[in-house]
Amino acid sequence: MVSKKHLNQTVAFWLFRAMSLFVVLTLVAILYFIVSRGISAINWDFITKGPEQGMVKGGIFPAIVGTLCLIVGSLIFAFPIGVSSAIYMHEYMKEGRLKSFLQLMTNNLAGVPSIVFGLFGMALFVNKMKFGDSILAGSLTLGLLALPVIIRTTEEALKAVDNSFRLASFAMGASKLYTIKKIVLPIAMPDIITGLILSIGRVSGETAPILFTVAAYFLPRLPHSWYDQVMALPYHLYVLATSGTNIEEARPVAFGTALVLILIVLITNLFANGIRAYYNNKYKK
């Protein structure tokens, strides 16, 4: 004999199971859809050749190179500053108004819409500092966007370092800076690197910030300096999907480009999780 309240519970729980399954299926369906259609477009030529015949044939090599330039450019700038910022905020600052203000600002920056970063990058880097549409301007814009992610993950990493390590080091007469360099950072490094890798995924997929700071509609040659424009994968996908000369014929290339973008996210995620798992196991032993 099942009482009413137990029946209620059974019904409710099955409803939740069904809804969760629906959510997961939707997400899997998106992945399957892109992967199944994109996989046939991807081959060696697709990765190593430039677009041909009004972008309906050929490959996406210039866009891949452009995205790589932007990843490297933005992280060269954002990684050291972000990590230093997190170190100072977590290791040196005392709890108080200034610290909570700085944290508030970091969280606010994380919430700023990407198109606003695009506007800002255009106003400051492209127009005011006269970099023009260039890798430099785009990298700086994307770097600012990646900063909160890097700061947050570094702070989490520093928080996870047990305080006894610091105290032991101080007890041996080491200075604070020395302790951070030789004890805290090496322990926190795997998690910091994980954050760096995750921000690669974030930076590579952003479209709105690069629309007006670097992205070129069609530019088959490779960049020579950091004042050059480049094509970038996400913008290339946008162009292929909405405003190419022949949208229907460009579909296979668009699916291929979408798959490459997903692969970047997938690989960076797997890599980050792998590093995390490896060091967690090592640490436990």
Place this chain on the structure above:
Amino acid sequence: MLGYWAYNVQPLFKNKSVKKVFEVFQVGVLATSSFITSITVLLIIFFLFKEGVNTFRKSLLEDGYVLSVSKSNPVSEISPLDIKDIFDQKITNWKQVGGNDDSIQLFSVDDLPKYYTEAQIGTELEYIGTCLNNYVATHPRALAYFPQKKHLENFAGKLIKVGSVGVYEFIKGKEWLPTAKPVAQLGILPLLLGTLWVSLGAILLALPFGLATAIFMAEIAHPTARKVLRPVIELLAGIPSVVYGFFGLIVIVPFVQSVFRLDVGETALSGSIILAIMALPTIISIAEDAIRNVPKNMREASLAMGATQWQTIQKVVMPYARSGIMTAVVLGIGRAVGETMAVLMVTGNAANMPHTFLQPVRTIPATIAAELGEASNGGLHYSALFALGCILFLLTMALNLYVQLRLKKAYK
């Protein structure tokens, strides 16, 4: 770069005081970099608002052109909306804009040959100024519209003052025609409403599913199932918005079109569906954390009283986690409001007032992304897009501050 250099370079001297100075310098570098995000936020505010406020200073009249009437005409100022109606032939009498009871005669430079011979205008168009002068002086009913450079020093007519848009009209205006001639219409109400409709629709769709999944993961699922789900959801949070937009364009847009038998599938509903999918990971992970943070003894007390697990979730867990779930909702709205590419690709981008979910709408971020490329640097349109950016920034900032204050309270 400086930080990295300071970190790695060892002091050349073994002297203790030099070493000390170097340490202070290194800590100084760290301290300076901790202000980077605050400086960036301030710079964003400065640059956005500096350009944005120009919208309210620049004349709405097309750059380099003037509107003029004869000196005998009592009208000296016409509102931008009236000017548009005059040129659309909706207003045809001077009385409607505060003048004499007489019909309005529109006149532009192209109409000159109708009134003057080629000899009078000049083969090189060198006498255009004289002709314009003559025309405006002799036609009291005329409203003339011509380039400024053609207008002579001692002009016989009177220039119509066209003001700039006011903050109130900017927000309440129902027409967004930033490149209309002769006067631009800058009313952002359709864009604002479009943004809110699409975002709220997304949250209404995402919330039940997100909450159900969060409850499932936190309360019902086997730990192994949870271990599988978590990375999948994390992965989905990382997929670029342009890929979601592409998926929406190819799958959701035709789906909406065929289900509702519409002429076009690019509607507010399509935008809401794709945004709901994109907001799910945020909502699920924050709501799950909130549910997990409910103290164990509260659950156990409820279960010990004979309540079922479902009753416990309903009466104990949910009320306790309510604040955290609200945070998830607000954060999800914030994401949806600022999302650009996916919305740009699936909502059809018609700047009309939204009436139903089944018509094309245009959001603020999509407007900026679509139009900034065409707006000339420093012009009225350019400033207006920055003003839109300011509004978007303020909107998301307000949502963010709300979330953070709430979180802070929850931790206390």
